[in-house]
Amino acid sequence: DWTPGNVIAEQVEAIRAQVGKARVVCGLSGGVDSSVAAALVQAAVGDQLTCVFVDHGLLRAGEAEQVERDFVAATGVRLVVRDERERFLQALAGHSDPETKRKIIGREFIRVFEDAARDIVAEAGEHGEEVKFLVQGTLYPDVVESGGGEGAANIKSHHNVGGLPDDLQFSLVEPLRTLFKDEVRAVGLELGVPEPIVWRQPFPGPGLGIRIVGEVTGERLEILRQADAIAREELTKAGLDREIWQCPVVLLADVRSVGVQGDGRTYGHPIVLRPVSSEDAMTADWTRLPYDVLSVISTRITNEVRDVNRVVLDVTSKPPGTIEWE
Ligand code: XMP
Secondary structure (H helix, E strand, O other): OOOHHHHHHHHHHHHHHHHOOOEEEEEEOOOHHHHHHHHHHHHHHHHHEEEEEEEOOOOOOOHHHHHHHHHHHHHOOEEEEEEOHHHHHHHHOOOOOHHHHHHHHHHHHHHHHHHHHHHHHHHHHOOOOOEEEEEOOOOHHHHHHOOOOOOOOOOOOOOOOOOOOOOOOOEEEOOOOOOOHHHHHHHHHHOOOOHHHHOOOOOOOOHHHHOEOOOOOHHHHHHHHHHHHHHHHHHHHOOOOOOOOEOOEEEOOOOOEEEEEOOEEEEEEEEEEOOEEOOOOOOEEEOOOOHHHHHHHHHHHHHHOOOEEEEEEOOOOEOOOOOOOO
């Protein structure tokens, strides 16, 4: 019988058996996957777990605070925060190719992690303990799409499955590996993870870095962050959060189009809205959002966000389009 309680009981036992007395580290991304994975491991081995939050600067507005404040308050996990925004910007400078950007972000993420883990290892060593495991919030669809499943094609390099460097000294703990997203949410609720986190829409590990079509710069991130915050605010206000699987907001940084504002000609960038409906992200349809909601989002973004003079709607299903643009 599939129930969240059964999954938790099973996983708690499996995690304890795998981990023993060793210490465990877990990267919190701010999303439901890593949060529920961490909460499961916390339930299994308590203070043997230390969570690491890498602020790679590719997060949306307010997300860092949500991890540092809400998740910690709900679970009581030990959290280490690394502010690495400058490092990621430098590593991404000059790169526009989607797979290259994904690999850079994945690689830097692991390096920062190893660095943070080294500190935790040193601290544990003082108590005669060892850090041996890394928790990953890998879901079943990630496994399948990254070529881990039978006969699956490798479509995109999801950095939470592939791309780990050879010298990685951790074994993986992947308590969500057999679960779909709706099952993860049920498990999270059962574990007492706060609802705003449980119901947070999926957000890719590489974050806004793969929602800027073109090179990632600090200025472009700021533009996209503002546009994304407006779209999210209006979708929430309209009560559409649970109807939409997720709504990537994408900046076409290498595209410019002519516009007019006040008396002046503008030459700005388009923002793409990509609202999708889905069960598991393997397939998706574009969400038929009400025109009045689209209108408010468009007006606000073009009025409030500098250098954006056009908002366009993506009406492609998956397949053939993926949910993210990169
Ligand atoms: P695509 O674009 O492949 O996305 O249709 C399917 C789902 O996966 C999310 N996604 C990622 N999640 N790391 C993640 O954890 C990644 O590298 C990544 N790339 C895409 C995407 O947001 C969608 O929900």
